[in-house]
Amino acid sequence: MLTRTVRIPRFFYVNKGSITKINEILNLEKVESTRTVIVSGKNFTKSVGDLVQRSIEGDSSRVDVENNDIQSIKEVENVIKIFEPSLVIGTGGGKVLDITKFCAYKLNKPFLALPTVLSNDGISSPVSVVQTEHGVSSIGTNPPIGIIVDIDIIRKSPKSTILAGIGDLISNFSAIEDWNLASKHVGEKIDKFAEILSRNSVEGFMQYLIRNGSSLLDEHTLISLAEGLIQSGIAMSLAGSSRPCSGSEHLISHALDKLLNHAKPHGLQVGLATLFTHTLRKRDISDLTALYRRIDFPDTPEDLGIQMSTFMDAIRNAPATRKDRFTILNLVSDKEIKEAIKIAYGR
Ligand SMILES: [Zn+2]
Structure with a gap:
């Protein structure tokens, strides 16, 4: 009898203050995080990116993006190529998570999702909606390796x-x-x-x-x-x-x-x-x-x-x-x- 293999995230944490416990979570899940690239948006999610950077051990590099356009994708890709992280973390709404997931997939790096809003069911999906030369496209990617939702952050969302x-x-x-x-x-x-x-x-x-x-x-x-x-x-x-x-x-x-x-x-x-x-x-x-x-x-x-x-x-x-x-x-x-x-x- 044939069975099937499904690619889904390895872990999911949802709680108050879970971002401040990111080190504990990554250690527990045995995720290599000595070098990380943290991608966030430019407004509220930038401060969440700062909190992630303060909470995580090891070296990290930051990039803030405004959109899911070609220019933002290039910016994120460049930072990942230069810094060579063991983990790429995206924190923000759908657009930030989509381009981070896409770039991490393209450059073969594991991606951790830290959503700052709960506006749709695409958080764990193996798909990124990004702008390409052919317009907006849904592109198949890897799903995030894990998802951490901090209820204190979600409470501040519109x-x-x-x-x-x-x-x-x-x-x-x-x-x-x-x-x-x-x-x-x-x-x-x-x-x-x-x-x-x-x-x-x-x-x-x-x-x-x-x-x-x-x-x-x-x-x-x-x-x-x-x-x-x-x-x-x-x-x-x-x-x-x-x-x-x-x-x-x-x-x-x-x-x-x-x-x-x-x-x-x-x-x-x-x-x-x-x-x-x-x-x-x-x-x-x-x-x-x-x-x-x-x-x-x-x-x-x-x-x-x-x-x-x-x-x-x-x-x-x-x-x-x-x-x-x-x-x-x-x-x-x-x-x-x-x-x-x-x-x-x-x-
Ligand atoms: Zn829907």
Whole structure:
């Protein structure tokens, strides 16, 4: 019987003050860290980079980047080539982590991720979204060797980024339903392990939030969110595609990215679209809507600053953004779409 090998990070620590314990963690995990390159952003994450540099033993070199563009990639690559570190550490949001992961992969160095926001489920992924000569591309890389999330740092991140992380996690409910529909209608194979992980990641978080009625900045809420997003990433690594965590709601978000001059945060777009795709499937969304209102998550397109006509265009354009992905949008009429919009968003 054949088994499979999945590449995922070796370790994951999430706690208060975990960055200040980085030495202990690296020693415990037997990670060679005598020479490190620390990459951060230029604003708040620069101070986190300083904290990492103060907390870690051995020699280190720093580079601060602003974007995930070609110039920033060259800067990071140059520092790694000159300093020859045994470990490359990225601390920041998605862009900083993406270019650090990409450069470390290109130069064959292990990469440690220290996210400063929890805005999406890409933290543990073996993919980097960076700018190339051909535009923005998703490039296959190695996953991070480990992930350290410091809740004291996450607590200082903008509330919109925490909401975006929640939206990306909640969208798993919709993605799993689409995966099952694809299995039923076009015979797509479901990876049961990935499906269970994806579902448990969001159910665990929702149960915590509903049972405890806790605030978004509560330590355990944030730990539960970090754990959920990391589990989602592992589900995608297991499946070898984004399928367990990306269905029709993600296609609508991709269409919005193309229609809007300035797209809204990914997690907010997919969380909002989940209300609609769930309604299309005749699911009861009252619990979800009540939760959105309680945590101030946008529950209509207008709430997120998107005109309803643009949102409708995005729904119609959505299937074309990824033709190989069968979803509920392949099965419904324009009339059903309009009715679901009315129920989902009260319009
Ligand atoms: Zn997503």
